[in-house]
Structure formats: C-alpha cells, structure tokens
Amino acid sequence: MxxxxxxxxxxxxxxxxxxxxxxxxxxxxxxxxxxxxxxxxxxxxxxxxxxxxxxxxxxxxxxxxxxxxxxxxxxxxxxxxxxxxxxxxxxxxxxxxxxxxxxRVLDTNKIHYILAGADINSLMSKLYGMLDDYRQDGYRENDYVLEPNEELYAKLARANRWDPAEVIFLKRLLQTYLPEKLRHEIVDRLFLDIMNLSEEAFAKELYxxxxxxxxxxxxxxxxxxxxxxxxxxxxxxxxxxxxxxxxxxxxxxxxxxxxxxxxxxxxxxxxxxxxxxxxxxxxxxxxxxxxxxxxxxxxxxxxxxxxxxxxxxxxxxxxxxxxx
Ligand SMILES: [Zn+2]
Missing domain, CATH: 3.20.20.370 (Glycoside hydrolase/deacetylase)
Incomplete structure (x- = not known):
C-alpha cells in the first residue's frame, strides 16, 4: 500500500x-x-x-x-x-x-462574500425577513410550503469543524435546502444588496x-x-x-x-x-x-x-x- x-x-x-x-x-x-x-x-x-x-x-x-x-x-x-x-x-x-x-459567480462564492460583507446577526434578520415575505406570498408559483424560521433553524443549524451554527444554517439553507429557484433568488438579492457590483464584473475579478x-x-x-x-x-x-x-x-x-x-x-x-x-x-x-x-x-x-x-x-x- x-x-x-x-x-x-x-x-x-x-x-x-x-x-x-x-x-x-x-x-x-x-x-x-x-x-x-x-x-x-x-x-x-x-x-x-x-x-x-x-x-x-x-x-x-x-x-x-x-x-x-x-x-x-x-x-x-x-x-x-x-x-x-x-x-x-x-x-x-x-x-x-x-x-x-x-x-458566472458561483452561488457558493456569493454566499462567502455575503458572509464576509455583513455581520451574521444583520444577515440572519435580513434572511428571516425575506423568508417571511416569500412565505406570506405563498411564493410565486405556490408550489411548496416553507417551515417557520425557527423550525428551519433547528433542522439545519449545526456547527462543524470550521463554522459556527448560524453560518452553517445560512450555507445549508442557501446551498441545498431551499428549492433551487428560491435559493438563487435570495442569494442574488443578498449579494447585490451587500456587494453593489454586477455579477459579470465581479466574476472577472474573482476567477x-x-x-x-x-x-x-x-x-x-x-x-x-x-x-x-x-x-x-x-x-x-x-x-x-x-x-x-x-x-x-x-x-x-x-x-x-x-x-x-x-x-x-x-x-x-x-x-x-x-x-x-x-x-x-x-x-x-x-x-x-x-x-x-x-x-x-x-x-x-x-x-x-x-x-x-x-x-x-x-x-x-x-x-x-x-x-x-
Ligand atoms: Zn468546488
């Protein structure tokens, strides 16, 4: 061997x-x-x-x-x-x-820059606010139901070797848990809000x-x-x-x-x-x-x-x- x-x-x-x-x-x-x-x-x-x-x-x-x-x-x-x-x-x-x-800027990279660009508490409240909006709308296509924020948190927030529980929550929610269309939309909104830069310009800088x-x-x-x-x-x-x-x-x-x-x-x-x-x-x-x-x-x-x-x-x- x-x-x-x-x-x-x-x-x-x-x-x-x-x-x-x-x-x-x-x-x-x-x-x-x-x-x-x-x-x-x-x-x-x-x-x-x-x-x-x-x-x-x-x-x-x-x-x-x-x-x-x-x-x-x-x-x-x-x-x-x-x-x-x-x-x-x-x-x-x-x-x-x-x-x-x-x-294209990978969602995973957008999430890194979102996390780097804002403190986790304000990010969590922004995210919860967005989830509440979508939940209230029944979301556009009305094709799924979102659990309450606390339930989502209890299900997904687990600290790992590198990140505290809130960060893991945000990553898991936005990388895999939410339906694809919704998570792209939320990631894009947070990214634009925090970075204030077009995706293409940022991609050319990042990659x-x-x-x-x-x-x-x-x-x-x-x-x-x-x-x-x-x-x-x-x-x-x-x-x-x-x-x-x-x-x-x-x-x-x-x-x-x-x-x-x-x-x-x-x-x-x-x-x-x-x-x-x-x-x-x-x-x-x-x-x-x-x-x-x-x-x-x-x-x-x-x-x-x-x-x-x-x-x-x-x-x-x-x-x-x-x-x-
Ligand atoms: Zn990779």
Missing part, C-alpha cells in the same frame, strides 16, 4: 489588508509557511504520477503529497502559481467551466481566465474536471449530471490530456451514477472531501479522500490524526 496525502485549497491570498478582510481563506503568508513545511516533510508528486500509481505503472515516493486547488480563483494564478513554480511543485487546479465561459489557464498548463500545472455549474452532482437528474460534466470536459479539452483525466466532485457530492459516468468518459482518479490520507491500492481510485489546508501546519497539526 502506498500512502498519499492530498491537500485541498480554496482562496489563497493576502486577506487582512484586502478589500474583503472577512473572507474565509488561507492568508498568503501562511501558504508560504505551509509550502516550506511541505517541502521539508513531504514529496509533492504530479497528478500524472498518481494516475500511473493507481494503474500500477508507477510507485509513489514516501510521504507523497498532491496539492489541489478548487474553484478557479484568480488567487491561484496570481499568488499560488508563481510560488509553486519557484518551489518546483505541481499544483492541480479544478475550475468549474461556467466561471470562465459565462463569467482565472482561459489565457491564464493555458499559461499555467504550459508551465507544468495540471487541470482537472470540476463540472460546469458547480452543482451537487448526486442531487440532480442523471441527464443533468452527465451534461454538466461532459460540457466542462469539452470546454477544457485543449488543457486536459484524455489519458490523464481527473474528476473533483463539487462539494464532494457523488453517487454510483456519477462515479460510473466519470469513469466511462475516461477519468482515472476521482477526488472527494472525505478527510483522511489516501491509500493507493486499497481505496477506490475514483474516491480518493483529502485533507484541508487547515489540517496542516502552520494552521494545525490535525494531519497527524489522519495518518493511516
């Missing part, structure tokens, strides 16, 4: 002195420290090497590590890429195609573009699939799931080698149909958000677990608990 520690990153940037100091991400200085730690304690491998290892064509070195960067933030081009190049490490990047192709992707690819970085619209692929129809994945594969065809395709499931959401489909289109490896070290030769290569950057120094020593 070969061990592989996969690490997940999202925002990596100078946060404290930025325009959005409330954004939850990894401070650039801490990323530099982490790369230092990684360089001393691990051996960063390429995705190509991991694919060869799961196929039995290569053996990973001891303390093998894979660095994964999700969601296509401009941070990854601006800050991460130059540092990785300098250290001679490969990063792998998973960009939902809609952010590049249509300059990487195709030229940057090509440049990174040319310099040895790896790009893998993360779907088109960053949806829970296990919660839509099979047809929708397949369409979302195949479109992103087509869109990024010139920066992805069909022999080395990787699927990174948005939100870690997958089921048997999703896994079978990505395997059928040629993916050799799938990446989830289950937090532990991966065991090559034991774990299903289509469901490799990974740690979060917060599990490693200088943020914490949690990674030691996940050693297998």
């Amino acid at each position: 070969q061990k592989l520690t996969i690490v997940m990153y999202h925002y990596v940037r100078p946060i404290k002195n930025s325009r959005y100091p409330g954004i939850k991400g990894l401070e650039l200085d801490l990323f530099k420290e982490q790369l230092n730690f990684v360089g001393k304690n691990f051996k960063v491998v390429t995705v190509e090497k991991v694919i060869e290892a799961v196929s039995g064509k290569a053996v990973l070195p001891n303390q093998a590590m894979l660095l994964t960067f999700d969601d296509g933030y401009r941070d990854h081009y601006e800050y991460v890429f130059p540092l990785l190049r300098q250290c001679g490490m490969q990063g792998s990047f998973y960009v939902p195609s809609a952010v590049v192709e249509h300059h 990487i573009n195709m030229d940057e992707i090509r440049e990174m690819k040319k310099e040895g970085m790896f790009f893998g699939l993360h779907g088109s619209d960053h949806i829970w692929l296990n919660k839509v129809t099979e047809e929708h799931m397949m369409q979302d994945i195949s479109h992103s594969k087509d869109y990024f065809a010139d920066v992805m080698d069909p022999e080395y395709l990787v699927m990174n499931y948005p939100y870690g959401g997958y089921n048997e149909a999703v896994v079978n489909y990505v395997r059928s289109i040629g993916c050799k490896v799938g990446i989830t958000v289950e937090a532990r070290m991966a065991r090559i030769g034991v774990d299903d290569p289509m469901l490799l677990p990974r740690l979060d950057t917060n599990d490693l120094p200088p943020k914490s020593e949690n990674y030691r608990e996940y050693i297998v």
